[in-house]
Amino acid sequence: MVARARARVEEVLRRLLGVKELVVRGAHFEPHGVEVEVRPRQRRARCPECGRPSPGYDTAPSRLWRHLSLGRTVFWLRYAPRRVHCREHGVKVERVPWAAQGSHFTYEFEQMTAWLAQRMDRTATCRLMGINWRTVGTVV
Ligand SMILES: [Zn+2]
Known part of the structure; x- marks a missing residue:
């Protein structure tokens, strides 16, 4: 019951964010706004250069992306991007579906x-x- 209610809240949040191809894992209030923990919908990480799914290498520290505000509340996406080992491009931080490479x-x-x-x-x-x-x- 609790798990289903939680799944519904996460679906509402995902729709509210308006970002496709991501999964909401949780959310909490912080002094600077609401941090929504997300992950890409695609299970396999992709190389940012060629977009090919690539084997994992390790995980970079978790970071924040500034998203839109709802009223006075700023929404942030939090995720620890994986690093992939692309056959062609070497070790790279994976491409995420909600932001351009390197953007905050x-x-x-x-x-x-x-x-x-x-x-x-x-x-x-x-x-x-x-x-x-x-x-x-x-x-x-
Ligand atoms: Zn590549």
């Missing part, structure tokens, strides 16, 4: 920021998205 932001966050930056001035975009001027430039 999810695709949805970047798209929203870029969209706003085209329609309003940077100061307004910064205030609305809670990021600084340089970050807007990087995202755009």
Whole structure:
């Protein structure tokens, strides 16, 4: 019963995040917002260069990606990416479905920021998205 209710909450969270190809494993409040623990839906890790499923090498430390806000609450995705050993490209941090390689932001966050930056001035975009001027430039 508890497990089923938990599975429902995780499904609601997954839909709320609006990110396909990920599984929600849990969530908790932190001073900076809600951290949602996720993992890629694909069981096998993929090389970021060629996208091929590759054997695991080890796991990198867990990290955060800034996602969109719901009201005043900022959502963050937390995951410890695996490192893969690609036959062609060597040891690489796996590709995750919610963010570009090396980005601290999810695709949805970047798209929203870029969209706003085209329609309003940077100061307004910064205030609305809670990021600084340089970050807007990087995202755009
Ligand atoms: Zn590769």
